[in-house]
Amino acid sequence: GHRYTGLIERYRDRLPVHDDTRIISLGEGNTPLIRLNNVPRHIGRDVELYVKFEGLNPTGSFKDRGMTMAVTKAVEEGSEAIICASTGNTSASAAAYAARAGITAFVVIPDGKIAMGKLAQAMMHGSVVIQIEGNFDDGMRLVKQVAESAPVTLVNSVNPFRLQGQKTAAFEIVEELGRAPDYHCLPVGNAGNITAHWIGYCELSASSGEHVTEACTFCKGHCRFAGGGVAGQRPKMVGYQASGSAPFLRGAMVDHPETVATAIRIGHPQSWDVAWKVQKESGGWFDECTDDEILAAQKLLAEKEGVFCEPASAASVAGALRDIQAGRIPEGSSVVCTLTGHGLKDPDAAIAQAGSAPLKVAAELDAVTRAILDNLG
Ligand code: F0G
Structure with a gap:
């Protein structure tokens, strides 16, 4: 097909x-x-x-292109857990592909400064979210060190797959x-x-x-x-x-x-x-x-x-x-x-x-009609 x-x-x-x-x-x-x-x-x-x-x-996000490869190879190599540091999108993607594969994802994110949708994704897909008192670069340094000894595959872009x-x-x-x-x-x-x-x-x-x-x-x-x-x-x-x-x-x-x-x-x-x-x-x-x-x-x-x-x-x-x-x-x-x-x-x-808030009007035909006529063109 x-x-x-x-x-x-x-x-x-x-x-x-x-x-x-x-x-x-x-x-x-x-x-x-x-x-x-x-x-x-x-x-x-x-x-x-x-x-x-x-x-x-x-x-x-574009991270999915890399994550399908990285998780496919991690599973092929027998890995049961992946880890990444992330400003948000990599963690969302890692969490989703780990869920799909039936393995565990650990995601290390900065304290604050992460967009709400990305955090929601990492949580919803069941990853273990580790929020550090530091920024992305701190997280990257840590996950590289952790992956040297712990049984986890690093799926940041330093992973060639x-x-x-x-x-x-x-x-x-x-x-x-x-x-x-x-x-x-x-x-x-x-x-x-x-x-x-x-x-x-x-x-x-x-x-x-x-x-x-x-x-x-x-x-x-x-x-x-x-x-x-x-x-x-x-x-x-x-x-x-x-x-x-x-x-x-x-x-x-x-x-x-x-x-x-x-x-x-x-x-x-x-x-x-x-x-x-x-x-x-x-x-x-x-x-x-x-x-x-x-x-x-x-x-x-x-x-x-x-x-x-x-x-x-x-x-x-x-x-x-x-x-x-x-x-x-x-x-x-x-x-x-x-x-x-x-x-x-x-x-x-x-x-x-955005610079504009929603117009608040009464739930009446007149009010809605006026809002339309006032804002045409
Ligand atoms: N744009 C978005 C939306 C990103 O999430 C990233 C990286 C980039 C651009 C930059 O791509 O790092 O390959 O030059 N986000 C990573 C993350 C760091 O953790 O989600 P790059």
Whole structure:
């Protein structure tokens, strides 16, 4: 039949699985690539601008692409528990895939500064939620140490299977466009996702069976260079960070990261070296966005395109629009921005900046009619 059963089945020949591997899937991947019409018109620039809406994965973020692989491999290796540190989305995804697999998930989250929807997910899926008096970077340091001795598999993006799953987003984009875009813009925290996309684009653009990128030192031999794109054609990878959490802009780790985009409130990126290689190899760049720019882009997408992403995700669009207006991304380019997580993850952030409260009126025809006539156009 034609039933879609997730990205491992879809890209089985390009992923490190065997014929008899038990696949742990929730039908992740196959997310829409939405062409933006109103936003380019709004800024008066002629660009082919798309958003890859990863918020439509089963738990509402791109993490599911990596988690299906990481949990599938953990189960294959006989592991009965997984652990991660998280700003929220990884914990939601780990909790859901562990539930699906029938194993235990331990999730280490910062004290506060985690979006309500993400916390609800981790609790609802029955994971053991460990809230530390520290931030994500503290949690990351701890889970790496714990996983060395305790019988738990670490499923943060330092687990190479995570990036293998996440590279499939690049496959989907190239299949839909018939080529790679000229620019691919992403929000950057640990820089795992930007690296995973680069691995995916490199695999597709390879014309022989060779590793063609230094980034592949990161795949630890799991890459399958299958071709299928346009030989040699790869996008410039552009990574945007929140100004208060921007180690790639400072050129050094940041010890007290802050931003309204809690998903990327990260000062010590795990994929530091490899992300610099991605930037250099692809000819792309890093830049930063203020919290105000991030929130403005989130609202613009919601109001002008009907697409609701979480604040961290909007950093890709905030940065891209600025670079398009400045001409750094020239007119006529094709640009894909990854929207990493759904807006419903963080209702507090949305309501806080919505700027309008519901109209309160009597439950009477006159009152409702007046409310409509007063607000037309
Ligand atoms: N966008 C969202 C919505 C995220 O949740 C994350 C990371 C990123 C972007 C950054 O991706 O780390 O690969 O550069 N969230 C992790 C978490 C840290 O714990 O959920 P990256």
